[in-house]
Amino acid sequence: MKLGFLGLGNMGQAMAGTLLRAGHSVAVWNRTEGKTEQLKSLEGARVATSPADAARNADVVLSILADDRAVLSVALGEGREAEPEPLIGGLGQGAIHMSMSTISPALSKALAEAHGARAQRYVAAPVLGRPEAAEHGQLVLLVAGPDEAIEACAPLLLALGRRTHRLGFHPERANVVKLACNFVLAAQFEVFGEAYALAEAHGIAAPTMLEILKDSMLRPEPLASYGERIAESQFEPAGFRLSLGLKDVRLALEAAEAASVPLPFASLLHERFVVAMACGLEEKDWSAVGRILPHKRAA
Numbered sequence: 001m002k003l004g005f006l007g008l009g010n011m012g013q014a015m016a017g018t019l020l021r022a023g024h025s026v027a028v029w030n031r032t033e034g035k036t037e038q039l040k041s042l043e044g045a046r047v048a049t050s051p052a053d054a055a056r057n058a059d060v061v062l063s064i065l066a067d068d069r070a071v072l073s074v075a076l077g078e079g080r081e082a083e084p085e086p087l088i089g090g091l092g093q094g095a096i097h098m099s100m101s102t103i104s105p106a107l108s109k110a111l112a113e114a115h116g117a118r119a120q121r122y123v124a125a126p127v128l129g130r131p132e133a134a135e136h137g138q139l140v141l142l143v144a145g146p147d148e149a150i151e152a153c154a155p156l157l158l159a160l161g162r163r164t165h166r167l168g169f170h171p172e173r174a175n176v177v178k179l180a181c182n183f184v185l186a187a188q189f190e191v192f193g194e195a196y197a198l199a200e201a202h203g204i205a206a207p208t209m210l211e212i213l214k215d216s217m218l219r220p221e222p223l224a225s226y227g228e229r230i231a232e233s234q235f236e237p238a239g240f241r242l243s244l245g246l247k248d249v250r251l252a253l254e255a256a257e258a259a260s261v262p263l264p265f266a267s268l269l270h271e272r273f274v275v276a277m278a279c280g281l282e283e284k285d286w287s288a289v290g291r292i293l294p295h296k297r298a299a
């Protein structure tokens, strides 16, 4: 396919290389021109002079840029006065912008409208996975937009990803899923930090903790099965009663306090367990604490 590719940061370098190696012809553009050096010697590569230039004659233009500001600037030319001409000015009628950056759902929706107004097509396809995964076509792709546009992008999804999750027509939904996935991971960073701090304060090294965690809590079981219980609000029968879970979080906090170690996330969790008890959930599975926030199911 004839492609444009905008954004050659850590992810973009790897993804554009993967597409070139898969035999596509790719016009690459990056704000800092030096980052085109590595790719331009690959067969099928062309260095474009602007986002619009990369889009001219392309079937699909992929973009993977830092944030909303970068995407507004590169795709729509907003937030700056001078050249280069933005993507929207060069993309042909019926051609597709596949936006792979992690951006706000609101911007994704606005991009779909802006492209639609010019008879261009828009697909949101944020990605899960790091540059090494992008290099080997092993990303997980979260894709939403019009069916026929997604189908037209199928060879690209196949080259870049090991799995594509299709999330329907509304592009912004793919961006919401990406943000929720990143939140799950980012929350673990704090949890790791606090668990290591508690262990270290009592003379156990972090690598020892990690080895034990890898052999237990970090395995798909129990993590995935707790995720399933919470997704389905299935808290009976209780494998481990919530009142006993509260005891364990309290004991962790007491052990931390004894060593003057603050555990802010554990303190919040303790509060949530107390709320769960107040809601009468003491005999339910302890994972019920994951569903005491008000939540709204899709209609």
Ligand SMILES: NC(=O)c1ccc[n+]([C@@H]2O[C@H](COP(=O)([O-])OP(=O)(O)OC[C@H]3O[C@@H](n4cnc5c(N)ncnc54)[C@H](OP(=O)(O)O)[C@@H]3O)[C@@H](O)[C@H]2O)c1
Pocket: 006, 007, 008, 009, 010, 011, 012, 030, 031, 032, 035, 064, 065, 066, 067, 069, 070, 073, 074, 100, 101, 102, 103, 127, 128, 129, 130, 131
């Ligand atoms: N790295 C990961 O593991 C990972 C994984 C999944 C998703 N993501 C998402 O993928 C996107 C790219 O991430 P990355 O790690 O590749 O970031 P990065 O290495 O920091 O690259 C950012 C890219 O955005 C461009 N950019 C930034 N501000 C710009 C502006 N105002 N105008 C034009 N271009 C601008 C940069 O151009 P210059 O070279 O000129 O600075 C560069 O091409 C982000 O949305 C990120 O959240 C990253």
